[in-house]
Amino acid sequence: DIQMTQSPSSLSASVGDTVTITCRAGQNIASHLSWYQQKPGQAPKFLMYGASTLHTGVPSRFSGSGSGTDFTLTIRSLQLEDFATYYCLQTYNTPRTFGQGTKVEI
C-alpha cells in the first residue's frame, strides 16, 4: 500500500493568510493525486485532481503543485469558509490511500 503523509497535522491561521499543506507519497505516484476539503459534520468536497487541476467552481485562491512523491496545496488569502480539514488522496494504484488530514483552524 502507498502511504500518504500530510504535514502539518494542524495549523493555525488568520483570515487573509496564505497556508501551505504538504502531502508526501511513499513511492512515485506521478500526478495521480487529488485534494478534498471536509468541514465538521459534512461529506468531503472535491477540490482538485491531477495534483494541480482545480475542479469546476473551486475558487482560484486554491492551488496545487507537485509530482512524483511531493505535493502541496496552497490557499492564498484564506477566507472564513476555508477553515476545515484537508485530505490528499492517491489514485496511482489500489488500494486508494488518503493522507491523515490537515486541520486548518483559526
Next chain:
Amino acid sequence: QVQLVQSGAEVKKPGASVKVSCKASGYTFDNYGISWVRQAPGQGLEWMGWISGYNGNTKYTQKFQGRVTLTTDTSTTTAYMELRSLRADDTAVYYCARATVVIESWDAFDIWGQGTMVTVSS
C-alpha cells in the same frame, strides 16, 4: 442535479451485518464507478473498495476482503455496501463517492453522498 443520496443511520449489534445504499441521480450511472470510504469518529478517511457501474467489477482493500460486498442495481441506479461480522471498531460514517468506471490512475471522487452513520454496540 448530480447527486448521491445514502440510506439512513443504522445501529447494529456486534456480529450482525449492515447494508448501506447509495442512490445516484443526474448522471449516467453506467458511465461511472462508486467508491466507498469510511470515517471513524474523529478520524481520517479510509477507502474500502470500488465497484464499476458498468459491469459490476469490484476492487476491495485487503483489510475488508471477505467481510464487505459491493453491489449495484442498474435498474434503480443504486449502489450497495454490505459489511458483515460487525465489530465495535466498525462504528463510522460510511460514504459513497462517484469514481471512474474502470480502475485507473486518472480517478477522483467528485461527488459524495451525505454519509451514513453506522453504530455497532451491544
